[in-house]
Amino acid sequence: MSTIGKALSLLDTLSRLGKDVGLTDIARLCSLDKATARRFLVELEKHGFVEQDPDSRRYRIGSAPVRLARIREARYPFLRVAVPFIRTLAESSAETVHLSEFSGGRLSTIHVEDPQRAHRIIVDVGSILPFHATASGLAFLAFCPSTEIDAALRKPLEKFTDHTVVDPQLVRGLLDETAARGFSISHQGLEAGVISAAAPVRAPDGRPIGCVAVAAPLSRTTKTAIYEFGAQAIAAADGISEKYYGSERLTGTSPKTRRRD
Amino acid sequence: MSTIGKALSLLDTLSRLGKDVGLTDIARLCSLDKATARRFLVELEKHGFVEQDPDSRRYRIGSAPVRLARIREARYPFLRVAVPFIRTLAESSAETVHLSEFSGGRLSTIHVEDPQRAHRIIVDVGSILPFHATASGLAFLAFCPSTEIDAALRKPLEKFTDHTVVDPQLVRGLLDETAARGFSISHQGLEAGVISAAAPVRAPDGRPIGCVAVAAPLSRTTKTAIYEFGAQAIAAADGISEKYYGSERLTGTSPKTRRRD
DNA sequence: GCTTATGGTTCATTATTTGAACCGCAGCTT
DNA sequence: AAGCTGCGGTTCAAATAATGAACCATAAGC
Numbered sequence: 059m060s061t062i063g064k065a066l067s068l069l070d071t072l073s074r075l076g077k078d079v080g081l082t083d084i085a086r087l088c089s090l091d092k093a094t095a096r097r098f099l100v101e102l103e104k105h106g107f108v109e110q111d112p113d114s115r116r117y118r119i120g121s122a123p124v125r126l127a128r129i130r131e132a133r134y135p136f137l138r139v140a141v142p143f144i145r146t147l148a149e150s151s152a153e154t155v156h157l158s159e160f161s162g163g164r165l166s167t168i169h170v171e172d173p174q175r176a177h178r179i180i181v182d183v184g185s186i187l188p189f190h191a192t193a194s195g196l197a198f199l200a201f202c203p204s205t206e207i208d209a210a211l212r213k214p215l216e217k218f219t220d221h222t223v224v225d226p227q228l229v230r231g232l233l234d235e236t237a238a239r240g241f242s243i244s245h246q247g248l249e250a251g252v253i254s255a256a257a258p259v260r261a262p263d264g265r266p267i268g269c270v271a272v273a274a275p276l277s278r279t280t281k282t283a284i285y286e287f288g289a290q291a292i293a294a295a296d297g298i299s300e301k302y303y304g305s306e307r308l309t310g311t312s313p314k315t316r317r318r319d
Numbered sequence: 320m321s322t323i324g325k326a327l328s329l330l331d332t333l334s335r336l337g338k339d340v341g342l343t344d345i346a347r348l349c350s351l352d353k354a355t356a357r358r359f360l361v362e363l364e365k366h367g368f369v370e371q372d373p374d375s376r377r378y379r380i381g382s383a384p385v386r387l388a389r390i391r392e393a394r395y396p397f398l399r400v401a402v403p404f405i406r407t408l409a410e411s412s413a414e415t416v417h418l419s420e421f422s423g424g425r426l427s428t429i430h431v432e433d434p435q436r437a438h439r440i441i442v443d444v445g446s447i448l449p450f451h452a453t454a455s456g457l458a459f460l461a462f463c464p465s466t467e468i469d470a471a472l473r474k475p476l477e478k479f480t481d482h483t484v485v486d487p488q489l490v491r492g493l494l495d496e497t498a499a500r501g502f503s504i505s506h507q508g509l510e511a512g513v514i515s516a517a518a519p520v521r522a523p524d525g526r527p528i529g530c531v532a533v534a535a536p537l538s539r540t541t542k543t544a545i546y547e548f549g550a551q552a553i554a555a556a557d558g559i560s561e562k563y564y565g566s567e568r569l570t571g572t573s574p575k576t577r578r579r580d
Numbered sequence: 581g582c583t584t585a586t587g588g589t590t591c592a593t594t595a596t597t598t599g600a601a602c603c604g605c606a607g608c609t610t
Numbered sequence: 611a612a613g614c615t616g617c618g619g620t621t622c623a624a625a626t627a628a629t630g631a632a633c634c635a636t637a638a639g640c
Binding site: 060061062063065066067069070073097098101102104105106107112113118119120121122123124125126127128129130131132133134136137159161162163166168183184261263265 | 321322323324326327328330331334358359362363365366367368373374379380381382383384385386387388389390391392393394395397398420422423424427429444445522524526
């Protein structure tokens with residue numbers, strides 16, 4: 059792997075830790091030599107991507123990503139566009155609705171709206187959604203080119219609950235259903251007692267960029283209800299896509315047709 | 320320079336461009352070979368830091384920084400803490416107030432509040448503030464260790480207006496005044512017709528992390544008024560610092576005394 | 581005062597980065 | 611249509627930068 063890749067992985071690892079971390083720890087977590095890790099950290103710090111606490115000498119994510127994110131969001135305000143849709147859906151469904159975005163080969167949660175109820179599903183912003191075990195993951199994969207499906211299913215599939223589908227062939231079955239239906243259903247795939255439905259937000263060329271998902275306690279959710287959530291997720295996802303890519307991108311001649319080529 | 324540094328500089332360059340940019344252009348702008356630039360871009364794209372438009376094949380900032388920024392801001396919500404102070408100050412002063420943050424060796428604008436008036440100063444979010452020619456830069460440097468002042472003044476100082484102070488010795492004089500007064504004044508240092516006052520937001524160890532600045536049209540601003548703005552900027556900056564570093568950091572034994580060691 | 585952590589540094593060895601020249605393609609000119 | 615030009619992208623020997631075992635200094639624990 060390239061040096062840049064290693065350094066960015068370090069940054070990624072650092073971002074997943076809930077607290078500041080010392081040199082030795084981060085070197086171990088990234089399987090890097092202490093000297094190497096240090097050189098990376100110094101270099102990243104020079105550019106503001108990490109910062110070192112002057113007292114504890116531990117490292118944390120710096121403020122440079124905040125600047126980049128502002129620029130990115132100013133020009134491509136995905137969240138600004140998407141959040142109103144998510145909020146509306148959370149109100150109408152009265153269940154937790156979350157939005158994910160594909161970035162760096164993974165699907166991660168970027169926004170969550172909780173309904174005003176005591177009993178609801180908790181989803182954390184920043185959490186990573188496994189492709190085979192979540193409604194969002196399935197919805198995303200189902201609309202990807204088959205090469206990417208193959209790549210995702212080649213890796214070992216973790217079994218999170220008794221209900222997690224880990225057989226690649228069975229997952230392909232779920233993907234086919236999802237593609238036909240337009241939304242995915244995850245029946246306790248990641249956590250027991252939780253059912254969810256998700257639909258992909260797609261770029262004009264058909265490629266998914268993220269997902270809208272509704273997550274509800276299994277105990278109070280009928281089959282009719284989850285199909286309704288799925289339909290609403292599709293509406294929200296399409297609404298986001300239309301508003302996000304809006305007028306500018308429609309000038310291109312990119313076909314709307316591609317689904318699984 | 321290390322490979323990581325070059326790649327992060329490329330990212331930085333990309334972020335300063337107002338639009339998507341092609342391979343050849345970015346290689347030229349970063350003084351890199353085309354092949355090198357491409358390898359960097361591919362590597363950065365793998366991790367979501369840049370993305371390539373599938374149609375135009377041009378590159379832009381990706382969504383990974385957005386994820387990192389969310390994590391950073393969730394744990395250190397500098398903007399969330401600071402914005403109310405900036406807003407209050409903008410209202411009470413009836414002038415443009417902006418907040419800057421030190422990151423990657425530079426001071427960049429991260430928030431701006433405009434007053435409700437027709438005639439006011441415009442400051443862009445994301446703009447870089449030169450140390451010697453802006454109130455924010457002077458306020459920042461004045462409270463830095465002298466080694467960093469030396470480093471900043473060793474570089475050639477650009478003359479932005481007829482009033483820009485570019486003699487290192489004279490700049491040092493301004494810094495001394497600033498340190499004594501607690502806030503800086505920039506008299507048309509960056510733009511003609513603009514006067515501003517700024518105060519540093521400081522970490523518990525005394526090190527500045529950014530600045531609060533009030534910018535007003537010179538024509539309507541008396542000496543009394545600019546001193547009042549300075550005092551208010553100090554109050555806002557201290558308020559932000561106290562709220563930002565609040566309870567957690569006060570456990571340490573870091574001295575409040577350091578100013579220019 | 582010894583042991584064992586930590587963060588940080590050194591420098592000969594090693595693996596990666598580098599870039600001139602290259603390809604194929606699309607748009608433009610003649 | 612032939613030829614030119616600029617684009618994104620690729621190749622491989624040469625040059626350079628990354629690497630990591632061993633090291634130091636310091637602090638905490640026993």
